Every structure is written in C-alpha cells, then in structure tokens.
Amino acid sequence: MDSTPAPEGQPASAPGRRGKLVKIAVIVTVVLTAAVGGAFAVVGPLQASPVGSEAGSAVRSQPGTAFPVVQPAAAVTVPAAGAKEVNPAAPVTVSVKNGTVDNVSLRSATGDDVEGALDAQKAVWTSSGQLKFNTTYTLSYTSLDAAGRTATATSTFTTVSTANEADAAMYPLDGMSVGVAQPIQLTFSEPVKNKKAVEQAITITSTSGQKGEFHWYSDTMVRYRPEQYWAAQSTITVKMELFGVDLGNGQIGNFSKTNTVHVGDKRTAVADAQAHTFTAYVNDQPVHTWPATLGDERFPSARGFLVLMEKQRKAHFVAASIGLKPGDPANYGELDVEYATRLTPSGEFIHQATDTAIPYLGVTNVSHGCIGLGPDGAAWVFNNMTTGDVVQIINTQGDFANFDDGFGDWNIPWAQYANG
Template sequence: MGTGGAVRGGGRNTGKMLAVAGLCLAIGAGGIGVATAPVWADSELPSEAASPLRNVAGLAAPVVKPVELGVTPTDGARDVNPAALPAVKAVNGAVKDVVLQSEGGAPVPGTVSADGSTWTAGEPLDFNTRYSYRFTIVDGAGRETTKEQSFSTVGTANEADAAVYPLNGSTIGAGQPIEIVFSEPVLNKAAMEKAVTVKVSSRQAVAWRWYSDRRVRIRPEKFWAANTKITVDLKLFGVDFGNGMVGNSNVPVSFTVGPQRIAVVDDVTKTMKVYFNGTLVRTAPVTLGGEDWLSPSGYAVIMEQERRSKFNAGSIGLKPGDKGYYPPLTVEYANRLTTSGVYVHQALESAWGAVGRFNVSHGCVGLLPADAQWFFTNMKTGDVVQTLNTGAAPVEPLEGFGDWNIPWAQYAKR
C-alpha cells in the first residue's frame, strides 16, 4: 500500500509539473496563458463584422483598424473661403454617397479618388451660403456609418473685388499705365501680384507700384509699343485680402495700344512737336504758364478730352480781386493732363498774339485754333505730352498719370 501510494502521489506531482512547464512554454512562445485555453477549445471566434470595433490586438485576426476621418470644412465652420474646395477623407476606410448642397440648391458635383478614400468637390462654392454635408464611411470590415455636418461661407460684407482702368475692349495711348483700384485694403501685396497676371504681346516687362493699400499702377520701363495687346487677368476669387476680406470674382480685362503718339512741348522754343511712332508729323507754336503759374514739366498723359470745357478760376483757388482771376469761361478743344486742371487747349482769342512768343496761361498749353483742332482730333486719351524747360516740378504721379516721372529703378519700390 505504501509503495502504491507513493506511485500515485508521484503521478500527481508529475502532472502538475508538466502543466506548469506547458504554461511556461506558452508564455515564453508569446501565448496569452491558460485562461484563454477554453476559448481555443470550446468556442469559435465571434465575427469581426458583428463585434464592436477592436482597437487592441487580441485573438481575432486581422484586426480592423479604426477609421480616421478628415472633413473640410469642419462641422459648424463659419466664414469659409468659397474657393477652398470641400473634401471628405477616410484613412483606413472608404467614403460613399457624399451629398454637399445648400438649402434648396442642387448638389455640388464632386469626384472620388481611385482607392475610394477621398471625395473632393469639383467646383467652388457661393458666398454667404450655408451648406450641409451627408456622407457614409465604410471601415475595413464593411460596417457603414452615416454622418451629417454643416458650415457657412464668407458673408457678403466680407466680399472684395477690384476695378481696372483702361476698360475692357478699349484702345489706349502708349503712355497709359494700368490702374487697379481694390474695394478693400490689400495687406498681402506679394500674393496679390501673383494672383493678378499681366500678359503683354510685345513682351515688355512690367512693374507694379502701390500708391496705397487699395491703389496700384502697372507700367513698362518705356512707353507701350504700338499695337501691343494687353490682358490683365484678375484671378481674385478666394484670394485673401486680409482682415477677413476675400475676393469674389475672376475677371479678365483686355485692351490694345494704338500708335505711339508723343507731343513734346519746349518752353525755350515755344513750340510743340508731335511724333507718331517716332516720326515728326506736326509742329505748332504754343503759349505756356506765366511766371506766377509755371507749366509743370516732365511727362503727363491725356486723361480725357472735351470739345468744350467750362473753366472756373475758383477751381485753382482764385477769387474776384485776386491776381490772375478770370470769370467763368468755356474753352475749345480741351485735353486734360492733370486733375488740378492743366490742359492742352485752344488759347483764348485774347491770347492768340502771345502764342509762340511768350507765356500768358495759368499753366496750360495754349494752341492756335487750327492746331488745337488738329491736336484734339489726332491725339487720344493715354497719349503722352512731355513738357521741357519750364523750371517747374514734374507732374506728380497721382496728379493724373505722372508715373513716367518716376525712374524705372525706383518704380517698383514700395
């Protein structure tokens, strides 16, 4: 009995040791221990598709990775730039049945990437509009989740645009700078210069000069070549002006340069010489500003033309009794050179005897009737008038279009 008992006892100890050894082998080999043995032996693994999403590695393989969702704009976003194309992206999953639309509007078209993970809108949105998203996300196990989100775009009060001169379709003189006036201040001027492209058929390089945050002018180093075609493409839609203001349009503006017409007025000789494409076509005597009203020197550009223009001494600060005062009058063949009132025009009859001999005007260039009529008929807005040897300062850039009086090396400096 004692021997038999010892044998049975030895058997039980051996069994325990074998069990411990098996457990150590399982753990050493990367197993998860005897507590999981009944699962292996007695039951099947639950379907991954029918179980909650797993994010910790367990017995089931393969583990479905969680879907990472990226939606732009984010839910509830406001003042969204309508040029920023909305998108839905699922990492470790796919997107389907995406519907993006404004209230009562048609769905915004879009495309899905080849792998099905990303939907991107195919066209920009409208300003001042609320949009809603509805889309379905599919994970690696085929489970679907539908979501809804909404956002709104930049409101009308934050829209910005610009006006261009010369006007679209016009023919301009060779001295006419391009002027762009923005409805709102432009804080990032370098970005705006990239957004607005200027194409010049003559291949003349151009420079930008910002006179303020809202006004910029563009010109080449020398006058535009004759017959040049110029296109200013204002791709402003979605451009950030700064201060929350966003461009609302893309507008191309094109115009053509006529012949290169330049009139050179010399106070020493009291003459005007007019050149068309470098060829002298007319010489005429002139009278210029008297010693109290010197005609400005340098370059000016014809701003506008009036067959008859009303002149008033009050516009230059004179009142009855002042030296140089004259009553309101009408002049013939008026070609404006500055905003302050310097013109090329037909001299008053009382001044015809001075034309070609001495100066009697208040700064204007006076011509005899036949020459004034010829000038008015053959010169156009944007053409150049250069005045020499008056002793006065050049026309200021914003006193019309005195941009040509700024040296090229300095023109583009802000």
C-alpha cells in the first residue's frame, strides 16, 4: 500500500473509495434498466420511454407505472330503461358518476324533441320540456370519463296510458260573470283518492282578499267558497296545476291552466212562503217587493239558500217528470211558462205564474214547489238577476234541497263546510 501523503491542499482519498463508486454506478444502471423494461443507454442524454394515451387503452383495474386507475363513467337514468306508465310531469334525468354527460337526446316516437339542460358540473342532465301522455320516448346519451373514454347508450320508456289519464271540468266557465253566491266547482273524470294532493295543486284567489275552503261532495266533485259571499265587483282567479298530479289508483291529472271569474253586484232575494212575497235586493238595498205564490202543502218549496242557475225565456214543464200520473188531482199535464229562472236541477224555478195561478199571488201557495210571480216580477228577475245570485226561501215546510240538487253550499254551516 502506498503510504505517500497527498500533496498539500488536496484531500486524501479514502481507502477503497473508487471501488465503491464503481459499484454504485453499476447498481443505478441496473435499476434504470429494470424500470424501463429494456436496455439503458449510457451514452448521450437520458431519455424517457414513451407512454400510451389512457383514452386509447382498455379500462384497467390495476394501477400502471405512470397513471393510477381511472374509473369508468357510470350512468343512471330516470326513468329506467323499459319503464311503463311513467308520469309525464316527472323530469327525465341522466346522472353520471366518475365523469360527465354529453350529447343527450330525448325524442318521442313521433319525432318531437324534448329540451333539457346540464348542471354546472355537467354531471346531471334534466329535461325541461313537457312530455305527453301515452307516448314512447327514446333517451340517448354519451358519457365521458376522466381519461377521455366515451360510452353511448340508448333506452326507451312509455308514459301514462290514456286509460289512466284524468281530466276535470270547472264551473263557472273561464271568463264568466256570476253572482256573489256562486261556488267554484270542479268535476273530475276519475275518482280522486289523494284529495289533499289535488287541493294543494289548486290555488284560488280573489281581488277582495277572501279565502275559502274546499268541500268534497263525492270522489269526483269538489266545491270551493269563502265563509261569506264573494265581494261584489271582485275577480276570482283559479290556478289549476293538475298536470302530473297523482289522483290515486294510478290516475294522473292531464292539464294545468288558469281560469278567471268576474263577480258582479250583490243581487239577492227573499221569498216568504207565509207572507206570500218576493223581495229583491241589490247591494243589500231593497228594490222591489212582489206578491208571490210558492209550493203548496203537498209540494212545499225547498227551504234555505238556493243559487240561481240557468235561465229560459220560455220553458216547457211536464208533470210526469216529477212523478205525477194521469188521474192525480195535481197532474197539470204539460204547460209552457214565461221567464223561467232555474233554482234546482230537479225542477224548482222562479217563473211567471200561469193564468190559473195569477189570482192566488200574495194570497196562498198553489205551486208544485216553484216561486210564481206576476209578469213584471218574473221579467225583472229574468232580466236583472243571473247565475250565482241567490234567493233565500223562508217559512216553508219544505226541507233543504239535496247537496247535488243545485248549489246548496250556503245551507251548510261554515265549520262543517270547511272540514268536509
């Protein structure tokens, strides 16, 4: 071993240092060679091996050397593929996990496109256009994962069939002018089981600020009125958002619309079966009192509040329609009357008394339940009162008209009406 000291100013080499450096270089060479899976070039600059695009490779379940696993995009559609009796009011959605949504198309069998929009993250597409009943739709979409891989899918579904489509009719009609006592009535084409859902879908407001309550008379008919008569010269707005509402038993509402009804002056009347008078009021002020005849003991007039319905300048009455037969002393056969204003569908009217009844006006009751007036009184009622005005019949032996025999809503105490 050479023990000659190193020249002054130069570090002394440690024993065996050169040999160790050679070994380290060899180890680095072996490691780099193994890392790239091939020969390592020691001449010239160090160059990295090329890496293929993830988008062009198969989906991996194990991490690669350069990249972690990229999960494939997973899409979920609502409704599911092949769904039947889909509610047309329910939005159609395409939701993607581990990626984004692209190129969505929702089209009916007749070629109508349904619009929609993506959320800010482009992870959910939601339809905004309205679907139709009894229609098959095709939903096509493309999903994109983080590696750029795309996947396209198509599914179909069918909306609620015509057999499960429910309609409703409102009275008064849209734009109609009525009196202060006219309830709002909705008649449904199918029985309603989810009554609360239907009530929540209907908003009724008045320019008077009055609020009312619904009262269900059957599974197919509901009415709405305030505690007191509608305010004179007010406007009622009925907003019905029934499209897509589940009425129960698979029946789905098929429309949404808004109707308005105008209320005129307050026109009321009182018919007194004991005094044999009929007094008309306009905005609570008496304007006329006429002698009258009401129903006799066998056919007493209905008591309480009766809302005026349709009017007929000339009406044809048939005794058989109220059960009278030939030989019955009360059978009047058939006759025509003037200025007939209907009070009940069963046949009570305000009308001009027949010639044989004129002598009894203001004296006694001889009718079959109707209110008979002289020519002037009957004509005034016909020309000045209208649908929704109301007459109160007092001092009669008759019972209240049945709830479905006209609009007897005002004969029901408010506490009972509001909870019905």
